[in-house]
Amino acid sequence: MxxxxxxSKYYPGKIPGLIDVTVEIPAGEFMFLIGPSGSGKTxxxxxxxxxxxxxxxxxxxxxxxxSNYTGKNIHLLRRKVxxxxxxxxxxxxxxxxxxxxxxxxILGKPEADIEQGVMNVLELVGLGDKRNFFPLQxxxxxxxxxxxxxxxxxxxxxxxxxxxxxNLDPETAWGIIEIxxxxxxxxTTVIIASHNADIVNKMKKRTxxxxxxxxxxxxxxxxxxxxxxxxxxxxxxxxxxxx
Amino acid sequence: MSITREVRTHxxxxxxxxxxxxxxxxxxFLVGGVFFLATMASVMVLGYFEGKPQVTIFLTxxxxxxxAEHLKTKLEATGKVAGTHFVSKEDAxxxxxxxxxxxxxxLEMVTADILPASLEVSATDPQFxxxxxxxxxxxxxxxxxxxxxxxxxxxxAWTNAIRWxxxxxxxxxxxxxxxxxxxxxxxxxxxxxxxxxxxxxxxASPWTIRAPFIIEGGFYGFxxxxxxxxxxxxxVAYLRPYLFSFLGSIPTFQGxxxxxxxxxxxxxxxxxxxxxxxxxxxxGALGSSIALRRYLK
Numbered sequence: 001m002x003x004x005x006x007x008s009k010y011y012p013g014k015i016p017g018l019i020d021v022t023v024e025i026p027a028g029e030f031m032f033l034i035g036p037s038g039s040g041k042t043x044x045x046x047x048x049x050x051x052x053x054x055x056x057x058x059x060x061x062x063x064x065x066x067s068n069y070t071g072k073n074i075h076l077l078r079r080k081v082x083x084x085x086x087x088x089x090x091x092x093x094x095x096x097x098x099x100x101x102x103x104x105x106i107l108g109k110p111e112a113d114i115e116q117g118v119m120n121v122l123e124l125v126g127l128g129d130k131r132n133f134f135p136l137q138x139x140x141x142x143x144x145x146x147x148x149x150x151x152x153x154x155x156x157x158x159x160x161x162x163x164x165x166x167n168l169d170p171e172t173a174w175g176i177i178e179i180x181x182x183x184x185x186x187x188t189t190v191i192i193a194s195h196n197a198d199i200v201n202k203m204k205k206r207t208x209x210x211x212x213x214x215x216x217x218x219x220x221x222x223x224x225x226x227x228x229x230x231x232x233x234x235x236x237x238x239x240x241x242x243x
Numbered sequence: 244m245s246i247t248r249e250v251r252t253h254x255x256x257x258x259x260x261x262x263x264x265x266x267x268x269x270x271x272f273l274v275g276g277v278f279f280l281a282t283m284a285s286v287m288v289l290g291y292f293e294g295k296p297q298v299t300i301f302l303t304x305x306x307x308x309x310x311a312e313h314l315k316t317k318l319e320a321t322g323k324v325a326g327t328h329f330v331s332k333e334d335a336x337x338x339x340x341x342x343x344x345x346x347x348x349x350l351e352m353v354t355a356d357i358l359p360a361s362l363e364v365s366a367t368d369p370q371f372x373x374x375x376x377x378x379x380x381x382x383x384x385x386x387x388x389x390x391x392x393x394x395x396x397x398x399x400a401w402t403n404a405i406r407w408x409x410x411x412x413x414x415x416x417x418x419x420x421x422x423x424x425x426x427x428x429x430x431x432x433x434x435x436x437x438x439x440x441x442x443x444x445x446x447a448s449p450w451t452i453r454a455p456f457i458i459e460g461g462f463y464g465f466x467x468x469x470x471x472x473x474x475x476x477x478x479v480a481y482l483r484p485y486l487f488s489f490l491g492s493i494p495t496f497q498g499x500x501x502x503x504x505x506x507x508x509x510x511x512x513x514x515x516x517x518x519x520x521x522x523x524x525x526x527g528a529l530g531s532s533i534a535l536r537r538y539l540k
Contacts, residue, residue: 049444072449079446089441105245152447163510 001027002048003191007042007057009213017043017052019213025191027157030184032200033193034224035210041193042158044210045160048191049081052073061158071224079107082151082188086163088143090135096122096146097131099198121149125179141172148179152188159183161192165199175200253431260427261463268467268527274518276475280411284490285402291393291493297372298364298379299389304356305385307331311362314382318364321378328363335360342492358385381520397432401498417526418482420467423538424460424530426537431456432538439539453535460531462522468523469516476512483508484495 002025011210033041046052047059050066054059058065061080069077090099097118104114120225122128125145135143144164150160161180165173177192177199184190194200200207200222207222208215254261303312311329318324330338335358364379366372372392379388432439441450454514479486480503490496499506 051444073453075443075446075448078444081445089437091438091441099252102442103445106442106445106451154446 001025001060001062002049003060004044005058005060007047007059008055009040009047009052010055015185016040016213018047018210020022020057021213021215022057023208023215023218025189026240027189028184028207030181030190030203031192031206031208032203032222033191033208033210034195034200034222038243039194039210040213041210042162043213045083045162045191045193048158048160049078049083051194075106079227080156081158081160082154082156084144084147084159084161084164088135088147089142090146090150092135095132095134096127096138096149099135099146100150100153102151107154108155109130117153118149121153124152124182125149127201139172140167142167143176144172144176145170145179148176148183152183156188158189158191161190161194163195163196165196172196177203201222246454246458253455253459254462256433257431260430262428264424264460264463264527265467265470267416267420267524268464268472270467271413271420271461272468272523273474274416275409275413276471276493276515276519278405279414280475280479281405282409283403284496285398285405287495288490288493289395289398289402291390291495292316292398297366297391299391300360300362300364300371300379300385301359301389303386304359305348306386307360310382310384311360314362314379314385317382318375321371321374321507323374324366325365325367327365328473330361330363332356332360345487345491364468388422391534408463420464420526421530421533424463424527425534427463428456428460428531428534429538431459432534453539456535456539457531460527460529460534462521462527464525464527464530466523467527468519472516472519476516479512480508 004021005025008019008023011017018176021040021044033044035041044054046059047054048066050069061077065148066077084180091102094102100118101114104117111116118131122131125148127142127145127149130138130142130146133142135146138146139168144167148159148161148164151161159180164180165176168176173196177185180192181203201224204221206220208216208225209217209219245422251472300314304390308329315327315329329358332355337525339358340350364375368374372390376390378386379385379399463504483500483503486496487500491500498505500508502508
């Protein structure tokens, strides 16, 4: 369970990132975060991995206040929360296998477990035959699959994804979403920040709409409410928490 | 995550920076080692001379025990003499033979006749030496007087000079090494910024991220100090016969310089090598830590 309780984040110069956000995300949830660029989606995700410090409020993960994590033990939080980025953030000088194995090496797993663990997630994301490829030898979709594999190989309870399909064609994007669904089916909480209306609308999962740092909609089977100009379509400001 | 593999990769990917760091460490320990050995040697020589009688009176060739006894009586009458010891021509020959036992060439043709007898005198207080000197200089049968204080003062001046020059130079070189290692590591941190960011995000502990850099800096120091120490050990071994001819008469050096296979020599070199490598590692690791503190928040 993730809880945001009156969470605000202000950047230097009093620029608001999130304003007074209160939300509960039960364990095993599949949730989309939508909103125009600069609305606060990435701030939401970065606060969850404590890549940013809160200005106000509390965030708990598994009933543990994440502000208790300091520079010395923040890695313990990040081992519970996997993250996938739009730009993949893969190490170009390491193979697919090495990029993923890195997480298990950090956890101090024995070599046999690393081999087994990496092959399991590679099979899950459909890259079993690409283990020795370097990122630049892969397509964008394959790179994103590698990034997902890296995020889940340590068995996190929560998986965050910041615009994971932003650089992908629709077909590949759906392939990626299918992987997230599979990961969610295994019990992992999945939170995806997305601009992809087609995916959000067809998935019919819980959708949190953020605008100017505030949650303006929270729907159990959400729709993509932004128009082509990135503005909130329909009646903004409504909190429709029907899940 | 294998730290040694990471360190190997760091070094392999920027060999010139690694060479610069190791070379700087090498020079630091080479120069520092030379001054350290010179200081140690001068301190030992100083200790040897300080432990010797304060005045050695060499008698003329014709003078012997009678003149020495006469002088001894006069000196003891002052009440300012702590002790005297007469060294006959035969004793002098025995000492000479012992000092040159490894060099038969120097023993040939040397007999007791050509060596002077001497009287060694220690004052109850060094300040009485000038008064004692007045008595000695006017005495019959005295050929030459050696005041250890003169030797000791001269040695002390040299030792202090070596300490100051060596210490200052070593300090500057240590500072230089820290800066070079810090700069090399800072460059590597900048080069690996993306990797560090990813490692941080996937749950690497601060130690997992920092350890390869610290070990890398330590490795530069360890290697530089090791090579410098081996070279210095080799130079000392090469110069051993010459050093022995100068310093062999001093007991502290005898065991050390008698042979390169002697236990004392080998243990001393091993301790010097291990000590320098340990200091080198710590110095390199310190340089890295400074860079990490500065550039890796």
